[in-house]
Amino acid sequence: MWVASSTASVLRPTTVALGKFDGVHLGHQRVIQPILQPAPNKAGEMEKWGDEANSPQKSVTPQAQELTYSTVVTFRPHPQEFFTGTPRTWLTPLDEKVQQLRSLGVEQLVLLPFDKELSALSPEDFVDKILVQQLQCQRISVGQDFCFGKQRQGTAKDLQLLAANYNIPVTIVPLQTHTDNLSDSGFVSLPPISTSLIRQCLESGDIKSANLCLGRPYTLFGIVIQGQQLGRTIGFPTANLQIPSDKFLPRQGVYAVTVSILSDIPDATTPQLILGVMNIGNRPTVNGTNSSVEVHLFDWSGDLYGQQLAVQIIEFLRPEQKFASLEALKNQIQQDSTIARKILSGEC
Incomplete structure (x- = not known):
């Protein structure tokens, strides 16, 4: 899987799942699913970071009928860490995140440098400068609670409307709960699956609920x-x-x-x-x-x-x-x- 620490080294064009994806839990996996594509024949492909000579071969997405790279786009450092100045611990540090995304079939991970310039972009500029110009995005998938742009002004619905100006379809994925995959298991229904919920479960010793949310x-x-x-x-x-x-x-x-x-x-x-x-x-x-x-x-x-x-x-x-x-x-x-x-x- 290709890992890009800036948009300069991104493999384009892309189909993008946007979010922080800490934990790569079941809710995240549902957001990622729409941008995945049938695995092409990649015999002899070498998986290396930062080595463009060995980058993945393009494959065809049935949605866009174009050659694209299935791409997860996230932020580094975590926005909360940038604004507070306090180092953050992760459910899935970078090495683990790469391992989990690779196992799902994601071809590329883009780590957008979250800095003063990026945090000041309006929702309109984020779509135009980052998604359209720098990522050459062909399709987007986000969770229902996704927010973006300066002071988190943009919502998932806003993204859908803005991207439509560029003929880019946006899939908005509903939040997932435990009960989505459970019937008569006897578990008490919890709030929608989230990184925060998993951290709370782990902090309290509720390992069973944390593992249910993660799917592992x-x-x-x-x-x-x-x-x-x-x-x-x-x-x-x-x-x-x-x-x-x-x-x-x-x-x-x-x-x-x-x-x-x-x-x-x-x-x-x-x-x-x-x-x-x-x-x-x-x-x-x-x-x-x-x-x-x-x-x-x-x-x-x-x-x-x-x-x-x-x-x-x-x-x-x-x-x-x-x-x-x-x-x-x-x-x-x-x-x-x-x-x-x-x-x-x-x-x-």
Whole structure:
């Protein structure tokens, strides 16, 4: 998939899905669907970033009957980060976003530099200068709640009207809720799926709802680094993960997880899932002061240092707590492991 950090290197013409797309959740996927096209024969294509010699070959969109690139257009930095000056953590940092979009069949990701100049564009100028002139857009898809232009003055309906002046069709996708894909599942209906809702669910430990919104388990990717090795002394060795600083972490506590060792997996091989438990927190029982992410793998042994793990979070077990002794901590981890095994094997 081609990733362009400015409009100067964009592959044109385009069919565009517009938005922030943090999480690439089910609602985002519905917005992206109208711009996707049947996958052409791309034998021998090399997927590289910023290497135009190996850019994807054009393909035909049935909607426009023209050669176009299916393109997700988003903003970097996040508009909220630009206006507040506060660094933002992401459900899907850039590497993860690229991975998710590629799996959907998107051919190109454009990261519009969100700066003073872009934020000052009127809705009319955004359509004319960005979508028409710079992206050569042939079709657009946005969510029902999409806003754009200076002070978010433009709505999805405004975009539809403005784009019509250039004969560009705009699909406005209704907001998706849990109940769109669920019938008699017993889940309580929640507000429309959004990045904010998923972050709230993760902050409260409601992993099931977060995963429902995402359409997949929320996953942490990290490199195994040297820890204090205290887990080994109580019979529960853990892998300490270095998580990207811009990755959003869920509530502190203990989780049932499944783990893949990505460093050992060839590209064409499905990774083996290893069951385990994960702790996110400061380890108060051993007077820890810094937040850490530690994973204990069930029925597994070996050297993991330097390897990349993908940790899929399945269920929140309990908040982090301080125990009176290491023995008490050991007993609790044993209980956590027993519960996690039952959950992960479908017995609960």
